[in-house]
Amino acid sequence: MHRYVLRRVVMMIPVLLGVSLVIFTMMYFTPGDPARLILGDTASEAEVEALREEMGLNDTFIVQYSRYLKKAIAHGDLGTSYVTGRPVITEIVARFPTTMLLAMLSVIVSVLIGIPTGIISATKQYSIFDNMAMIFALLGVSMPNFWQGLILIIVFSLHLGWLPASGFYGPSYWILPALTIGTGTAATITRMTRSSMLEVIRQDYIRTARAKGQSEIVVILKHALKNALIPIITVIGLQFGRGLGGAILTESIFSIPGLGKLMVDSIKARNYPVVQGGVLFIAVMFSFINLLVDILYAYADPRIKSQYRRRS
Amino acid sequence: MKSAKHAFLLLLALSMILGNSVIQAAAKDTDTFVVAIRAEPSTLDPHNSTALANFAVQRVVYDNLVEQNADGAIQPALAERWEVMDDLTVRFYLRDGVFFTNGEKLTAEDVRYSLERATKQRGSASMFSAFDGEKTAVVDERTIDIKMKYPFAPIYNYLASSRGNIICKKAIEEMGADKYARNPVGTGPFILEKWISGDSLVLKANKSYWGQKPAYETLIYRVITEHANRSIELETGGVQAIFDVSDNDIPRLEKNPKIKVVQGPGYKFSYITMNMSIPPYDNIKVREALTISLNMPAIVKAVYQGGAKLADSLMAPSVFGYSKVGPYAYDPERAKTLLAEAGYENGLKVTIMTNEDRNFINVAEIAQNMWKKIGVETDIQIMEQATLLSMAAEGKVTMSITSSTPTSGDPDHALMPWPSTYKSFLRIDNPKIDEFLTKGKSTYDTSERKKVYAEALAYMWTQFNMIPICFTDVVYATADNVENFECHPGNTPNLAKVTFTQK
Numbered sequence: 001m002h003r004y005v006l007r008r009v010v011m012m013i014p015v016l017l018g019v020s021l022v023i024f025t026m027m028y029f030t031p032g033d034p035a036r037l038i039l040g041d042t043a044s045e046a047e048v049e050a051l052r053e054e055m056g057l058n059d060t061f062i063v064q065y066s067r068y069l070k071k072a073i074a075h076g077d078l079g080t081s082y083v084t085g086r087p088v089i090t091e092i093v094a095r096f097p098t099t100m101l102l103a104m105l106s107v108i109v110s111v112l113i114g115i116p117t118g119i120i121s122a123t124k125q126y127s128i129f130d131n132m133a134m135i136f137a138l139l140g141v142s143m144p145n146f147w148q149g150l151i152l153i154i155v156f157s158l159h160l161g162w163l164p165a166s167g168f169y170g171p172s173y174w175i176l177p178a179l180t181i182g183t184g185t186a187a188t189i190t191r192m193t194r195s196s197m198l199e200v201i202r203q204d205y206i207r208t209a210r211a212k213g214q215s216e217i218v219v220i221l222k223h224a225l226k227n228a229l230i231p232i233i234t235v236i237g238l239q240f241g242r243g244l245g246g247a248i249l250t251e252s253i254f255s256i257p258g259l260g261k262l263m264v265d266s267i268k269a270r271n272y273p274v275v276q277g278g279v280l281f282i283a284v285m286f287s288f289i290n291l292l293v294d295i296l297y298a299y300a301d302p303r304i305k306s307q308y309r310r311r312s
Numbered sequence: 313m314k315s316a317k318h319a320f321l322l323l324l325a326l327s328m329i330l331g332n333s334v335i336q337a338a339a340k341d342t343d344t345f346v347v348a349i350r351a352e353p354s355t356l357d358p359h360n361s362t363a364l365a366n367f368a369v370q371r372v373v374y375d376n377l378v379e380q381n382a383d384g385a386i387q388p389a390l391a392e393r394w395e396v397m398d399d400l401t402v403r404f405y406l407r408d409g410v411f412f413t414n415g416e417k418l419t420a421e422d423v424r425y426s427l428e429r430a431t432k433q434r435g436s437a438s439m440f441s442a443f444d445g446e447k448t449a450v451v452d453e454r455t456i457d458i459k460m461k462y463p464f465a466p467i468y469n470y471l472a473s474s475r476g477n478i479i480c481k482k483a484i485e486e487m488g489a490d491k492y493a494r495n496p497v498g499t500g501p502f503i504l505e506k507w508i509s510g511d512s513l514v515l516k517a518n519k520s521y522w523g524q525k526p527a528y529e530t531l532i533y534r535v536i537t538e539h540a541n542r543s544i545e546l547e548t549g550g551v552q553a554i555f556d557v558s559d560n561d562i563p564r565l566e567k568n569p570k571i572k573v574v575q576g577p578g579y580k581f582s583y584i585t586m587n588m589s590i591p592p593y594d595n596i597k598v599r600e601a602l603t604i605s606l607n608m609p610a611i612v613k614a615v616y617q618g619g620a621k622l623a624d625s626l627m628a629p630s631v632f633g634y635s636k637v638g639p640y641a642y643d644p645e646r647a648k649t650l651l652a653e654a655g656y657e658n659g660l661k662v663t664i665m666t667n668e669d670r671n672f673i674n675v676a677e678i679a680q681n682m683w684k685k686i687g688v689e690t691d692i693q694i695m696e697q698a699t700l701l702s703m704a705a706e707g708k709v710t711m712s713i714t715s716s717t718p719t720s721g722d723p724d725h726a727l728m729p730w731p732s733t734y735k736s737f738l739r740i741d742n743p744k745i746d747e748f749l750t751k752g753k754s755t756y757d758t759s760e761r762k763k764v765y766a767e768a769l770a771y772m773w774t775q776f777n778m779i780p781i782c783f784t785d786v787v788y789a790t791a792d793n794v795e796n797f798e799c800h801p802g803n804t805p806n807l808a809k810v811t812f813t814q815k
Contacts, residue, residue: 257510
C-alpha cells in the first residue's frame with residue numbers, strides 16, 4: 001500500500017511538468033503585454049520597454065521557461081505577482097481556505113441531495129418519484145452555474161431579502177454559492193447513485209439478504225449502498241477536486257475571494273506568474289484528491305485492498 | 313471506513329477554522345461604514361499606483377500638500393500656504409503638528425523624499441516628469457522649495473492628485489517598498505488595519521488626525537466586481553454606499569425610497585479614436601465624414617440612459633479650462649460628399665476595436681448601422697483591454713472606443729493623448745497642437761491659461777482627430793441615512809466626511 005502511494009506521488013512529477021509547460025506556453029502566446037497594462041496607456045514606449053526588460057519579458061521562451069522551472073524546483077519560488085508585488089504562493093495561500101470551504105460545503109450539499117435521491121430513485125424505479133428525480137437531475141446538469149447563481153440572487157437576495165448576495169463572511173453567506181455549485185453536482189451524483197444501485201440490487205446477495213429476513217432499510221443501506229459506492233466516490237472526488245480549483249464563475253458572481261476569482265482577475269491583468277502558479281497548484285490538488293479517492297476505494301471495497309497488498 | 317470518516321471530519325473542521333480566520337463580520341453598527349468598490353487595489357504605494365481602485369483608498373490614508381475642493385479649486389492641506397519664487401520654484405510652508413500614523417512627525421524631508429520618489433517610480437514618473445526631484449530642496453523643517461524642469465502650471469493639480477500623496481520616509485525605508493505597498497503609513501484620516509486579499513480593506517479612524525476627524529470609527533471597502541451585485545448588496549443592506557453604479561441600475565435605485573443616488577459631473581470622457589498614422593484616417597475629409605455621419609445625441613441617449621452627457625468639447629466641463637466648442641452637427645448627406653471627395657465614393661471598410669465595456673460595444677454597434685448609410689462597412693472586434701492596449705502601443709489599432717479619466721482635473725492631464733509624443737491610439741502629429749499644449753502647461757496665470765486652452769480646444773475641434781462621445785457622470789448610491797457623501801468628479805470621494813444616523 002505504501003509503495004503504491006509512493007509510486008503514485010512520483011508519477012505526479014511528469015504530470016506537473018507537463019501542466020507547467022502547457023500553461024506557460026499558453027500564457028506566452030496570449031496577446032497582451034503585462035508591462036503595458038501595469039503602466040497604463042499614458043506611459044511612453046521607452047518606459048514600457050524598460051519595465052519589460054526588468055520583468056524579463058524580452059527573453060526567449062526557452063530562457064523564460066527554464067528560469068521559471070529552476071526557481072520553482074530549487075527554491076519553491078513561483079515568482080511574484082505583477083499586480084501586487086507579493087509572492088505568488090502568498091496570494092494563493094491567502095485564497096485557498098475560502099475555496100476549500102466552498103468546495104466542502106458544495107460537496108456536502110450535493111451528497112445530501114444526490115445520494116438519498118439516487119437511492120430512492122433506484123429502489124422505486126419508474127415511479128413518479130423516479131421520473132421527477134431524473135427530470136431534476138437533467139435540469140441540474142443542464143443549468144449553467146452562472147445563470148443559476150444569478151437566479152438565486154434575484155429570488156433570495158433581491159426579492160425575498162433572506163440571504164446576502166455577495167461576500168463569504170459566515171453561514172448565511174455560504175448558502176447561495178454552495179447551493180449553486182452543489183445542485184449541479186447533486187444531479188450527477190443522483191444519476192450515478194441510481195444506476196450503480198440498480199446494478200447492485202439485482203445481485204444474488206441482495207436477494208439472499210432479503211431472504212434472511214433483514215429489513216429493507218438494512219438491505220439497501222448496508223448491503224446495497226456500500227457495494228454501490230465505488231463509482232459514487234469517484235464522482236464525488238472529481239467534483240471536490242474541481243471545486244478546489246475554485247469554482248471560477250460562481251466565485252465571480254458571488255464576489256467570493258477564492259482561488260477561482262484570483263485566477264479570473266489574474267488572467268484579465270495578464271498576471272502570468274499568478275496564473276501559472278495557480279494552475280500548478282490546482283493540478284497538485286487534483287492529483288492528491290485523485291490519490292485520496294483511490295485510497296478510499298480500498299476502504300470501500302476490500303477486494304481492491306487485497307490487490308494493493310498483492311502488488312506490494 | 314471509520315478513520316476515513318475521521319479524516320474527513322478533521323479536514324472539515326480545519327477548513328472551517330481557516331475559513332473563519334479570513335472572515336470578518338461587516339458590523340452594521342453606527343461606528344462602521346461599509347462601501348463597495350469595483351476592484352481590489354493592487355497597491356497602496358502612491359508611486360506605483362495607476363488604478364482608480366487604489367486612488368479611492370489612498371484618498372483616506374494619505375494627505376497631499378494641497379487638495380481640490382468639490383469644485384476643483386486648490387486649497388491648503390499639509391501645506392498651510394505657498395508662494396511662487398520664480399518660474400521654476402514654488403515654496404511650500406508645512407502645517408505644524410502633523411504626525412504620520414506611526415507617530416513620526418511630518419517634516420519637509422518627507423515631502424522632498426515623496427516628490428523625488430514620484431519622479432522615479434514607474435507609476436508616477438510620466439506624470440511627474442516636469443518635477444525636478446534632484447533640485448527640490450528642504451529649506452528648514454517645515455519649508456520646502458519645489459523645483460520644476462520647465463515652467464509648469466499644472467503643478468498644484470498634480471500635487472493634489474493621488475500620485476502626489478505624501479509618504480513617510482522612515483517607514484518606507486524601514487519596511488521596503490513591497491511591504492509598504494500593503495502597510496501604508498500616511499497622515500490621512502484613516503489607518504489601514506486589515507487587508508483581506510480579494511475581499512476587503514478595513515480601516516480605523518486616525519485619532520490624532522490634524523484635520524476634521526471622521527465621525528465614525530471603522531471604514532470598510534468591500535470589493536464587489538459585478539456591478540449588479542453592488543446594487544443588490546446596497547438594496548439588501550449589506551453595504552451603505554457603492555461606487556460606479558451601472559446605468560442600467562440607476563432607474564431602479566432611484567425608485568427605492570431607502571436609497572439615494574448621488575450623481576454629478578465627472579472627469580471621464582469617452583471617444584472614438586482614429587489612428588492618424590494609417591490611411592484613410594490621415595485624411596481629414598474621411599475623419600469628418602465618419603464624425604458627422606453619427607447622430608451622437610441619439611447614441612448617447614440610447615446607450616447611457618441619462619448617465620452621461622453628450623460631449624461638446626474634448627475634455628469634461630469639470631476640468632479646468634473647459635470651453636464648449638461643439639457638438640458636431642449630424643449631416644449624413646455632407647458626409648457622403650466628403651467621402652466622395654476623398655476618393656471613397658464606392659464606400660469604405662473600417663475596423664473598430666474595443667474592450668468588453670458593454671457601453672462601448674453598444675456605441676460601436678449603433679455607429680456600425682449609421683455608417684452603413686453613408687457606405688462605410690464596419691467590422692467590430694471585441695477584445696480584452698490588455699490585448700487592445702498592447703496593439704494600440706504597436707500602432708495596430710485603426711479605430712477604437714476608449715475613455716480617459718484625468719484624475720488631477722488639469723487640462724494638461726486631460727489632453728494627454730493629443731501631443732505628438734503620445735504613441736497609442738491617436739498618433740496625432742500636429743505641431744500647432746504641440747505648441748498650444750506646451751504653452752498651456754507653462755502659463756501660470758490662470759485667466760491667461762484658460763484663454764490658451766479655449767483657443768487650443770477651438771482649433772483641435774476643427775481637426776476631427778477623434779469622435780467625441782460623452783462625458784460620463786460619476787454615480788454613487790448610498791443608503792438614505794447617509795449624509796455628506798462627496799460627489800467627487802475623479803471617483804475618489806473623501807469618505808472621512810461622511811456622516812450617518814442609525815436606522
